[in-house]
Amino acid sequence: MRTPPNERLAPASAERGAGPERTCVLSRAVRHRDQLIRLALSPDGDVAPDIRARAPGRGAYVGVGRAELDAANANGKLKGALARAFKQDARVPADLGQKVETALRQAALDRLGLEARGGTLVTGAERIEQAARAGKVRLLIHAADAGEDGNRRLDQAWRVGGGDRQGLVFPESRTILSMALGRENVVHIALTDPAAARRVRHAIDRWLTFIDPEAGLDGGAAVSGDATALEDEGHK
DSSP: OOOOGGGOBOOTTOTTOSOBEEEBTTTOOEEEGGGSEEEEEOTTSBEEEOTTSOOSSOEEEEOSOHHHHHHHHHTTHHHHHHHHHHTSOOBOOTTHHHHHHHHHHHHHHHHHHHHHHHTOEEESHHHHHHHHHTTOOSEEEEOTTOOHHHHHHHHHHHHHTTOOSSOEEOSSOHHHHHHHHTOSSOOEEEEOSHHHHHHHHHHHHHHHHHHOGGGTTTSSSOOOSOHHHHHHHTOO
């Protein structure tokens, strides 16, 4: 069977190693699959985000931010591109951009919940500070409403332990993080397992990249790691 142009395999010499590449149906940019978002077509012809790329059938990929996706949806460009990719007409919901953003947000929260149940993360400022100074922290996360003093203290401890300059400010409050982890008053999170840190960073980067491409795919902190491999590695 001939491989569809938007689902061709990357050459073994690809910069980030052998692996699947896909073509964005809007920009025509070719990227590794983990840097794109898969859209799936239901049997009834409805388009929906398939964040984990596991829905059966033909998929189409987009690698643009929400603003560009919404604009392409509004002017009909997305509908035409998807019709060509799916080889049939497709019903594209007007709020597809919001659906993608919501799915990416939930995927990031779900990832944190899985790591909490797997015992690969630490909460509580004192415990995090001890782990950070000991060089055990691989990723440091602060809630959006965390206090500046607390952030600075833990950031400094992380730097002392050989970590990055500062932790990642998660775009949700402590209430949302607490619900995701099933714990009380989660203000700061530290990932101490390298693989877990990669999985969490990957999920968060995908979400933030869609909201603001300048922060990710088309800008500075590009998403890292193969999505399928990371998902399978962390499946619990």
